[in-house]
Amino acid sequence: MRYAAEYILPLKWTGEGPLAELARYLADLVQWIDVTVVDGSPAPIFAGHARAFPPGVRHLPPDPGLVGGGNGKVHGVLTGLSAARHDLVVIADDDVRYRRPELARLLELLEQADIVRPQNYFAQLPWHARWDTGRSLLNRAAGSDYPGTLGVRRSTVLSTGGYCSDALFENLELIRTVRAAGGREIRADDLFVARLPCSSRHFLKQRVRQAYDSFAQPGRLAIELGLLPAVVLARPEPRYLALAGLAVVALAETGRRRRGGRTVFRPTAALWAPAWVLERAVCSWLAVASRARGGVRYAGGRMLLAAHSERHLRSHLAQRVAPMPHAHPIPATATAGSQVPGES
Template sequence: MQYAAEYILPLKWNGAGPVTELAHYLRDLVRWIDVTVVDGSDEPSFDRHSRAFPPEVRHLRPDPDLVRRGGNGKVHGVLTGLAAARHELVVIADDDVRYRRPELQWVLELLEESDLVRPQNYFARLPWHARWDTGRTLLNRAFSSDYPGTLGVRRSTLLAAGGYCADALFENLELIRTVKAAGGVEARADDLFVARLPCSSRHFARQRVRQAYDSFAQPGRLAVELGLLPAVLLARPAPRHLALAGLAVVAVAEVGRRRRGGRHVFGPTAALWAPAWLLERAVCSWLAVASRARGGVRYAGGRMLLAAHPERYLRAQLEQRGVGGVVPAGATSPPAAPTRGPSGK
């Protein structure tokens, strides 16, 4: 049985890419949901993808009008797919996200009473850099929610808002804030775990400053991250004090690991990597400041200055256009936080 929903996958792979593995994933996916791949790859790669993908996959080029405006290529792909979607309920996912049917069903069930669903990603395989980045995930979970590479969204809510800004580097946060600014209801599904594949270690290294730059969209967080390195350099703590601080970071990460069933997907040693990630962020935050002084962080051969708009700014813009107060179909109040999957497990 297919769900009455659309799966949108923005893609840009120039040259060699793991197209065979992705094609196998899509062969399963098209049995459950309509799939649209919006592919901004070069012509040889686009043709290779077309031959590899199942015939049931709708394979599109990004809207050229969007591309000419510049900005974030992933947003171009999402907005193109959203305009072409055949259903109200939409799942947006990066090319490394791998849903199974139960998680997909759960997202769609939550979308019945909300405008946005925010699952939790975890790495299906754990090379060293995936373990390192899991430290970030656990710290995010300890204080709030993580930012996944997949979201569920109601098409009408996002289209009513006029889409979301393609000049934002932190595009998922921009999408989340746009939906909320339009009056949409967000369901944070911190115990809905969706697998993702780790990138190469080389790609991971290239992303360090760019990911630190995302914190410009969260000034309080940025202030803390920028304060870490000066605090250590000025205090010059003794080794035992550094060790105690590291243990405290591990303890906080362990809270995130245990929260909302996280132990089912995050291993018992996952929290031990959190101090390494925090040290990296303490350094890369200052490199991100230097990037901003040069006009923004490097992206796709250029620079992007904006991380994401504040929600109050987006709300004011939408109010000027008469957009807001969206009420999701069938909802009378914000949905309760999910505690069980569709099977009751």
């Protein structure tokens, strides 16, 4: 049985990637669901992808009419949504690996919502994947994590005129745009979808960029910026630092136990959370320095905007009288459904 849904994979590789493994994954996936890969890779790499991908995969370049904004992934998603053959759509990064049961449940939930947010976990655990898992567990303890995949209704997203390609934290921008339009979000914290870890080199390059995302969540940013001054100025005794570390581990363990997390997160996962907190205490200030220079480095340029607040998007929704280009995310019509309280 094939699902009446579309799987959109925005892709942009500038060098060799795990192409054979990705092609095998797509060969399985295309048996269950229509697949569209929107590929912004340079022409020689694009051609190599076209030869490697299974025949059932639709392989497209980004729409050249989508201009403005520095986030090419948004252009890829919007191109895929415009070309999609179904209203129910799964958007996933190139490192996300669905199995059929997770895909089926996501689409079942999407029948009741406009956007569904599952939970990613690392299928393999090199040191940096364990480190980053600490972040996921703390996010789960405080609410929900931000995965590299979402389920959306095509009609809802297109009714908003798209979402902003100037936003660095593009998944949060999409979530907030749908919610600002009145769409219903389901946070499926017990729907676990695997992803593959990046290289350690790429992980290290992402530290400041990911810290910059917190500019979209001012309360969180204030806490993260307060960590380093608290340690430097207060100069607490080692025993107090140890107690603080234990408190962080306990909080992460709460996230691990929440909504069935123990089925995918190992018993030692929470022990890595203090290392991530120390990293963020430093990288938050590096992100502030990046903002002072015009934004964080991304894809050869700089991006200033992390994401618009939901309040900002709702305000523009109230004022909007005509559709706008995809580069501007202001919602055009409200969508029926309840709104899950969240960040603003």
